[in-house]
Amino acid sequence: MKTAVFVEKNPLTNRLRDVSMELAWKAHSLMAEHSGEVVGLFVGDQLPEDTERLFQYGMDRLIQFTSSELNHLHSTAFKHILKAMIEAEEPDFVLFGATHTGRDVAPLVASAMKTGLTADCTQLYVDDFKDSGKILYQVRPAFGGNILATIVTPEHRPIMSTVREGVMLLPEKGLDRKPNITTFDATVQPEWIRSKFLSTVAKVSTINFQAANTVVAGGAGVGSRDNFKLVFDLAHALGAEVGASRAAVDFGFVDKERQIGQTGSVVRPKLYIACGISGSVQHRAGMEDSAKIVAINTDPQAPIFGIAHMGIVGDMKEVIPTMIKYLKEEAQ
């Protein structure tokens, strides 16, 4: 049995995207149970400078194709080369990060391979399916996130999935493995380069949920963009990152990149403080694995209290300033 992982880098830093390592580790744990192999597929202009980390996170082999022509995402070229790699390797399963690149390329490859693709999986496991042998079971939210659907592709290979960054966990310590990298033989055809890059506008985000021990998030209950300053103040006092529910984003209290949940980021901090957030299933999908959850809500029946380790029934406009006052006193 074999799982292929599409390996991606951040072109601005030339370093691996976290999701590539997360998928390598997930594939490693899936394949370890079935004596299978994990092979990485990289297409681009040059290998990421930290490529060796893939092997620490369970990759067995990496197949790479580099060409100076591929210094940007050229979807058609990526499709043809990945298809050729997949045909040569014949993996049972192929995993892509649900990044901008992954979301662009994975459907093209799946269509070219005449197989199925399940987007935004939250859980993957391998098991028997009727007469099809071992297949990949792909779990993802469906019907607006109100149910978790398990999707199977029993009759086509490879079975392909995308997974968002932060959904699969990395171990605290990786493996002690040496890189095993081979070069794939291909030629970029001129007709595959169908777009011309004139300039790149780099939007550098300062938000780093993965590195944050604490996240303070605000919801619709915060009430206004002005009130949301209180969420920032509490985060500042705790050295925390600021998150938000989709309702808070939709109301324009904060930017979309702070959204946590099914269609936002997935976070697992040591402490998550939810202020004026009801706790919808879609929001919980992005934060319920946090080690400690504290909820501040005026409604004692709010669903967020069902998953909170500590609940404060009250108006966040009064509770947050009190918390900040105590934190300042503690610090003196």
Ligand SMILES: Cc1cc2nc3c(=O)[nH]c(=O)nc-3n(C[C@H](O)[C@H](O)[C@H](O)COP(=O)(O)OP(=O)(O)OC[C@H]3O[C@@H](n4cnc5c(N)ncnc54)[C@H](O)[C@@H]3O)c2cc1C
């Ligand atoms: C396909 C799909 C994807 C979605 N993806 C996401 C997602 O990624 N992330 C996400 O968050 N949502 C997502 N949603 C939206 C989700 O269903 C909810 O609408 C949203 O999470 C509600 O946000 P909220 O809890 O801030 O608002 P509300 O549900 O309106 O809750 C506000 C809460 O604030 C409390 N409150 C009011 N005033 C105060 C106060 N002064 N002090 C303290 N508490 C107060 C209220 O009691 C209430 O519980 C998605 C929905 C769909 C259909």
